[in-house]
Amino acid sequence: MAVKAKVAELPAEQWTVPGAVMTLASGEIRLRGGKCRGCGAEVFPKPKVCLACWSEEIEDDPLPATGKLYAFTVVHVARKGWRTPYVIAYVDLDNGVRVSAPLACDPNAPPPYDARVRLKVGEIGRTEDGRPIMSHQFESA
Numbered sequence: 001m002a003v004k005a006k007v008a009e010l011p012a013e014q015w016t017v018p019g020a021v022m023t024l025a026s027g028e029i030r031l032r033g034g035k036c037r038g039c040g041a042e043v044f045p046k047p048k049v050c051l052a053c054w055s056e057e058i059e060d061d062p063l064p065a066t067g068k069l070y071a072f073t074v075v076h077v078a079r080k081g082w083r084t085p086y087v088i089a090y091v092d093l094d095n096g097v098r099v100s101a102p103l104a105c106d107p108n109a110p111p112p113y114d115a116r117v118r119l120k121v122g123e124i125g126r127t128e129d130g131r132p133i134m135s136h137q138f139e140s141a
């Protein structure tokens with residue numbers, strides 16, 4: 001008698017921060033931040049608890065898709081599957097929220113400090129079984 005095994009299907013792609021990117025009704029992509037209903041603090045990624053006032057009432061907060069480059073460094077040794085070298089950056093979004101993300105650029109010629117950048121999504125590597133590793137990223141605006 002043949003036994004049919006149920007094999008869980010792997011997702012087609014893997015995300016560095018699952019659920020981090022949301023698509024607005026307009027089709028525009030945004031980072032899914034969290035805005036505290038208690039104190040108004042905005043952060044990324046959306047937390048379960050506000051780190052400023054401990055409120056658990058956090059709502060989705062589509063963050064601005066643009067900002068400026070605050071700081072960055074070139075990564076030569078990364079998680080398995082990630083393409084190297086790559087640039088990891090801190091970006092100050094237009095509402096003041098600071099986020100960390102890969103910067104899509106030539107690691108030998110990154111943009112200058114304070115350069116205007118905009119959000120995008122893209123593949124940053126491949127899993128051992130060949131699935132794309134996707135991430136929110138920024139690129140020169």
Ligand SMILES: [Zn+2]
Pocket residue numbers: 036037038039040041050051052053054055
């Ligand atoms: Zn709060």
